[in-house]
Amino acid sequence: xxxxxxxxxxxxxxxxxxxxxxxxxxxxxxxGRFVADLRVPDCADAAFVRSPVAHGxxxxxxxxxxxxxxxxxxAWSAADLDDVPLVPPMMRPEPGHGRAWPAxxxxxxxxxxxxxxxxxxxxxxxxxxxxxxxxxxxxxxPAVLDPADSAGDEVRLHPGASNVAMETTVGEPVDPxxxxxxxxxxxxxxxxxxLCHTSMEARAILVRPEPAGALTVWCSHQxxxxxxNDIAEVxxxxxxxxxxxxxxxxxxxxxxxxxxPEYLAVVLAARRLGRPVRWVEDRHEAxxxxxxxxxxxxxxxxxxxxxxxxxxxxxxxDAAVGGYPHTGWFLPExxxxxxxxxxxxxxxxxxxxxxxxxTPPLCPYRGAGRPEAAYAxxxxxxxLARWLGMDPAELRRRNFVPPDRFPxxxxxxxxxxxxxxxxxLDLALETAGHGHWRAExxxxxxxxGPPLGIGxxxxxxxxxxxxxxxxxxxxxDGTFTATSGCCSTGQGHATSFARVVARELGVDRHRxxxxxxxxxxxxxxxxxxxxxxxxxxxxxxxxxxxxxxGEARERAAALxxxxxxxxxxxxxxxxxxxxxxTFADLARREPLRAEAQVEPPQAFPFGAYVAVVEVDPELGSxxxxxxxxxxxxxxxxxxxxVRGQTYGSIAQGLGQALCEESVHDEDGVPRSxxxxxxxxxxxxxxxxVAQAETCSPDPNTALGAKGAGEAGxxxxxxxxxxxxxxxxxIDPPALAMPLTPETCWEAAR
Amino acid sequence: xxxxxxxxxxxxxxxxxxxxTLADALREDCGLTGTHLGCEHGACGACxxxxxxxxxRGCLLFAVQCDGSTVRTVEGLAAAxxxxxxxxxxxxxEHALQCGFCSPGFLMLTAAALDEDPAVADDPxxxxxxxASNLCRCTGYAAIRRAVRRAAGSGGTxxxxx
Numbered sequence: 001x002x003x004x005x006x007x008x009x010x011x012x013x014x015x016x017x018x019x020x021x022x023x024x025x026x027x028x029x030x031x032g033r034f035v036a037d038l039r040v041p042d043c044a045d046a047a048f049v050r051s052p053v054a055h056g057x058x059x060x061x062x063x064x065x066x067x068x069x070x071x072x073x074x075a076w077s078a079a080d081l082d083d084v085p086l087v088p089p090m091m092r093p094e095p096g097h098g099r100a101w102p103a104x105x106x107x108x109x110x111x112x113x114x115x116x117x118x119x120x121x122x123x124x125x126x127x128x129x130x131x132x133x134x135x136x137x138x139x140x141x142p143a144v145l146d147p148a149d150s151a152g153d154e155v156r157l158h159p160g161a162s163n164v165a166m167e168t169t170v171g172e173p174v175d176p177x178x179x180x181x182x183x184x185x186x187x188x189x190x191x192x193x194x195l196c197h198t199s200m201e202a203r204a205i206l207v208r209p210e211p212a213g214a215l216t217v218w219c220s221h222q223x224x225x226x227x228x229n230d231i232a233e234v235x236x237x238x239x240x241x242x243x244x245x246x247x248x249x250x251x252x253x254x255x256x257x258x259x260x261p262e263y264l265a266v267v268l269a270a271r272r273l274g275r276p277v278r279w280v281e282d283r284h285e286a287x288x289x290x291x292x293x294x295x296x297x298x299x300x301x302x303x304x305x306x307x308x309x310x311x312x313x314x315x316x317x318d319a320a321v322g323g324y325p326h327t328g329w330f331l332p333e334x335x336x337x338x339x340x341x342x343x344x345x346x347x348x349x350x351x352x353x354x355x356x357x358x359t360p361p362l363c364p365y366r367g368a369g370r371p372e373a374a375y376a377x378x379x380x381x382x383x384l385a386r387w388l389g390m391d392p393a394e395l396r397r398r399n400f401v402p403p404d405r406f407p408x409x410x411x412x413x414x415x416x417x418x419x420x421x422x423x424x425l426d427l428a429l430e431t432a433g434h435g436h437w438r439a440e441x442x443x444x445x446x447x448x449g450p451p452l453g454i455g456x457x458x459x460x461x462x463x464x465x466x467x468x469x470x471x472x473x474x475x476x477d478g479t480f481t482a483t484s485g486c487c488s489t490g491q492g493h494a495t496s497f498a499r500v501v502a503r504e505l506g507v508d509r510h511r512x513x514x515x516x517x518x519x520x521x522x523x524x525x526x527x528x529x530x531x532x533x534x535x536x537x538x539x540x541x542x543x544x545x546x547x548x549x550g551e552a553r554e555r556a557a558a559l560x561x562x563x564x565x566x567x568x569x570x571x572x573x574x575x576x577x578x579x580x581x582t583f584a585d586l587a588r589r590e591p592l593r594a595e596a597q598v599e600p601p602q603a604f605p606f607g608a609y610v611a612v613v614e615v616d617p618e619l620g621s622x623x624x625x626x627x628x629x630x631x632x633x634x635x636x637x638x639x640x641x642v643r644g645q646t647y648g649s650i651a652q653g654l655g656q657a658l659c660e661e662s663v664h665d666e667d668g669v670p671r672s673x674x675x676x677x678x679x680x681x682x683x684x685x686x687x688x689v690a691q692a693e694t695c696s697p698d699p700n701t702a703l704g705a706k707g708a709g710e711a712g713x714x715x716x717x718x719x720x721x722x723x724x725x726x727x728x729x730i731d732p733p734a735l736a737m738p739l740t741p742e743t744c745w746e747a748a749r
Numbered sequence: 750x751x752x753x754x755x756x757x758x759x760x761x762x763x764x765x766x767x768x769x770t771l772a773d774a775l776r777e778d779c780g781l782t783g784t785h786l787g788c789e790h791g792a793c794g795a796c797x798x799x800x801x802x803x804x805x806r807g808c809l810l811f812a813v814q815c816d817g818s819t820v821r822t823v824e825g826l827a828a829a830x831x832x833x834x835x836x837x838x839x840x841x842x843e844h845a846l847q848c849g850f851c852s853p854g855f856l857m858l859t860a861a862a863l864d865e866d867p868a869v870a871d872d873p874x875x876x877x878x879x880x881a882s883n884l885c886r887c888t889g890y891a892a893i894r895r896a897v898r899r900a901a902g903s904g905g906t907x908x909x910x911x
Contacts, residue, residue, distance in 0.1 A: 020841040020842055020844075021841065021844070023849065024840070024841040024846060024849070025833075025837075025841070027846060027849030027852055028823075028833070028837045028840055028841060028846065028849070028852055028853075028856065029783070029823065029824065029826070029827060029833070029837065030781065030782070030783020030784070030822060030823035030824040030826075030853055031783065031824075032783070032849050032850075033782075034782075034785070034850060036776075036782070036785075036786070037776075037782035039780070039782075123777070124773075125766070125768065125769070198886055199848070199850075199886055200785075200787045200793065200795055200848065200850040200851045200884065200885070200886050200887075201785070201787070201848070201850045248848070248849065248850075249848060250785070250848045250849070250850030250851075251847075251848045251850065251886050251887055253886075282786075282788075282789055283787065283788035283789060283790065283792075283793075284789075284790075489848065490847040490848025490849065490850075490887055491847065492847065640844050641844070644844050644847060644887075644888060644892065645847075647888065647889040647891060647892070648847060648886070648887045648888050648889045650889055651886075651888075651889035651890065652886070674788070674790050674792060675788050675790065675792035675793055675884065676790070676792055680884050680886065682880075682881040682882075682883075682884060682890070683877055683880040683881050683890035683893070683894065684877055684878075684881040686889060686890050686891065689889070689891065
């Protein structure tokens, strides 16, 4: 068999193989500084009393015994507060209208794990003693878990407001005659289980009151300026009085972009006590009360003519957004807009709804609406291929948006910027050794052997959103500062952003120091989510560096008495009329700094994934023999980091496909309460992975980078599920993620 | 209870409650915050430290159980002169960390294993078995596997796919 693309063997992977990240030494020597590692004198610990039931009327919270515990400094429920802080809306206020989210539950609880009181003590052990001494009385109401039940509004979570927190349609309704006249119409239903982000560091915040009502907030977060603005608004402070500092962050994956109710309760407690207070979420809390991702239920209809050309697609998707629609409402909308997939389907129509359920809040989880769309499209394409008796790869090729149609306006309202989808698919198939595996599959089907299947996902996704700030300053000592409004949560910005600036200025990257994640040092910023850091933040730094170089040329020209156009910049040295200057020379004369605010349009990275699997029909176990990822992120700045990001997202995609699900019982009580029930992939679950890239630079930026880092979560689940269905010769919708041995064993019967 | 630990070569006299975990004693009482807590129920291995040369979960041991023991944490992994441990160098070169939260646990786990038998790096099954005891959410593990092989002198390339 062919053996192309062993890990890290392509030119792109090798090019920087000897490069290490500047982040690494402290993290590898125990000198990283995560929130829980900060030593702030006199800091107390907070623990939360949480609802044991999914839905109910909160009758009383008795904290008498909690307050008597030695070392407990204070304990508050909503009943102790004149004014319970409300979680501020995110992006759009409408979904939250009539569906207010108090930092501590007031009269009703809407998910098991919802915070009803906060207990603060000298240390964590004592805070938990206090928490355990609290007595909570709740009259249970019916749990609402199924989105279909929710939509009927028979049991309303927020009296006076519908459980339908958002409903939107995109695309034009499909003319019924299109369905009637199509050669084939396939229908499918999919359920995406709720997932837990499971960053190895869960959520964490430390709040220190400062003189005159100001606050310093250290938080494991993706969007420090938003957190600052939210806290300032909620507590009636000028934004400048709140300093948010993001130290090292132990992964985020979308779960740390928000201003969670617990954060507001910690701010409240710190202000009341006049003392620093921290909350370090433990794993049990993260798995039971923390945010969730995915949780969509979808109905899909796809029509094609006899040659396999797609005529129309319709998607109805309902997201179970939890008890409060905070950020969850916008995920089904993302799915709706991505529903065209990589195809030039003429008619695409989607209805997307955000439905309240008595579960923890839904929020973006790595992929954030795009994996759900890719799954609906790609599994249905394989279903259609089965019905037509056509090769799934060929069916895709026939329907791809062709390279000459970019920019391509989808029926769902997105403008795809660039790409060659067939090239990515062909490279993926070649890298996978597709022909070899098809022959092996045929051999086994004829002569026996464990069922073997090949699955494809050709995805297109969306990256980057909104504006971003960047600034570059040259210093007299020859170093540079690159300031960004983004905020690394483990992606290595200190290395990759420095590289953007260093390349543009022709200087060594180790002379560029990256500053981000501190609202006192960064005047404004949006943050790191939606794969936006390099696409938007990198572009802002590139533009800043260009402006800085332009200003340096002007100054060198003036000093040398030559036109600016005659000044050259090479290797960090400016040559002007026989004189040479470094940036440091110029910075010594007067400050040399430039900044930029950019807002490039969103980009549409794409790629193709191929999975080869073997199923043990007696045990139901799935063995992934080979996984190929071909991604097109446009211009890649740091291949090592980008490949690492892809690899990690592949592992998370495999987790989604094979083992991860946050399970609730019929009363809505979480059953996945530890990492022994919520299963993450270990090294033992990781197959052989081959990575390769195509490159279609973003035509809308100078840098050309599109978002990277979420693709594996998008590409892997449909590829694996399609492969298992292919192995078992069944329709992909007959399989529901996660593909546990029980699921596959049932399907194989 | 009064206990004595020798942590990274330094004697520490601590007064701890019986319920205090070793990980909390190291982090809060000794100020060695390189040992991280990822789950506090023994599943993720982020808190892995060495007690008398054996890799253990710091969250599953009470500090009092370790009275009189020698404990090594990630802060004590480099040589006394500051030279990084080969694993620390290899993790960086192989890009075996992203957020770095789980890295101290993987380092202490694999350092103990390589001390005991460097050949573990050459045996794909044993190496997989070893690394499967810890969780990482960022890297997908392949780079960690390469790093251990590199540190053991086996080269950073993968063993033949099996």
